[in-house]
Amino acid sequence: MKDTNETNGLQKAGLKATLPRLKILKFLESTTVRHLSAEDVYKAMLDGGEEVGLATIYRVLTQFESAGLVTRHHFEGGHSVFELNEGKHHDHIVCVKCGKVEEFYDETIEERQHLIAEKNGFSMTDHALTIYGVCADCK
Amino acid sequence: MKDTNETNGLQKAGLKATLPRLKILKFLESTTVRHLSAEDVYKAMLDGGEEVGLATIYRVLTQFESAGLVTRHHFEGGHSVFELNEGKHHDHIVCVKCGKVEEFYDETIEERQHLIAEKNGFSMTDHALTIYGVCADCK
DNA sequence: AATTAGAATGAGAATAGTTCGCATTTGGAC
DNA sequence: GTCCAAATGCGAACTATTCTCATTCTAATT
Structure with a gap:
């Protein structure tokens, strides 16, 4: 298999490099919007021609959170938004x-x-x- | 009508002094638990023999929030908890x-x-x- | 104290966001 | 290439919250 950045990132995080996980990670790295809900990710990926089930988006984002790849925020309004971890805490x-x-x-x-x-x-x-x-x- | 503290508080906040609102305010003032979800309030009041519909609890807590009587927090876990405003900000x-x-x-x-x-x-x-x-x- | 109009309530239906269950598919170790 | 555990997709289920609407209550007025 090709040894891309994303594959590496997932493996270092202890996650199997599955297709949906790679797609989601690549999407998060490429999008300019930094704070997205699970549904935002789902729709934006669909628009980009990548179909991943919504339940999988939720599961994968939660795994990414545990692995330290993303951070979950609870801004006002109640639902979660996710942000790719890059650079320093803020x-x-x-x-x-x-x-x-x-x-x-x-x-x-x-x-x-x-x-x-x-x-x-x-x-x-x-x-x-x-x-x-x-x-x-x-x- | 009796001119209780609670009645006063509600009227100052621009809210009609209805029975459910009085009961909820009195409960919030008397409980030792300072951070409660809507459901917590519902159950605790039930236990105390005061039945107020859950939908009303939600409505009233939201009104209390707008009136500045309570503050709504979004701690981890996603659901709202409410706290009676007394004393200073913290x-x-x-x-x-x-x-x-x-x-x-x-x-x-x-x-x-x-x-x-x-x-x-x-x-x-x-x-x-x-x-x-x-x-x-x-x- | 009785009347009354508008606001508030209760009960359940509806909604939004999220998680779960399970049959099917996939990744990667051998 | 085989195979098993892990991951996925789909829809059902769940949780927290809001909405709808028929009924009840508040308080202003008579």
Whole structure:
């Protein structure tokens, strides 16, 4: 079999390199939209001529999450959105009018979170910081 | 009509003082559990002998949210939990093992969030910061 | 206290997002 | 190339939430 980047990525993550998984990973790497729901992925892939069952999309995205390839977010509205992990950790600002998502990273906030977790007797495993507001375009 | 605290609270919030709303508000004020799903509220009230339809619980909690009486959170797991607004703003640490929720407030983080929103051209309207970790008891 | 119009409620149907069960297919070790 | 375990697709099932609409309640008015 061809030893593509995607095949490698999956194998390193401990996942068999199946066709649906390869397609989904390739799609996530190629799309310009960074935050997608399972349904978004399903529809966008269909439009691109790649048919993968919706249930499989859900399963694979969950596996990718466990493997650390993607991150799942729960922005307002309740349903999950997924984001390919590349580069460094960051948090999000979401526009409450148009839904636009921007990313940011703040060292001070990161540090203080660890401190706060410790102070409360917790071992921090993760965090979710989302700022909601009205973006420049929507004002 | 009797001019109770609850009746007052509802009227100030622009809501008619109906029996279900009074019962729900009274329940939220009396329970020691601070973070509850709609279903939690439904069941706990049933146990307490107060029957209010689940659909009404959802409607009323949403109205309370709009009125600023409660806050809705989206912790991991997807479904909403509600918290009575009393005292000052705070964020949350959730134990990923047992689900315990602790509250904290950190001035530095609050300030930096506003700064970050501005830097990105947003007018911040709200934010959600949740730290996930393993609590002392679960370690 | 009785009337009344509009708002609120309850019960169940409907919906959205997600997961499950199982028959069929596929990946890759031998 | 064979073969078994793992993965997929499909539709059914599930969960959380919202909607519909007939009935009931609130509170303003008489």
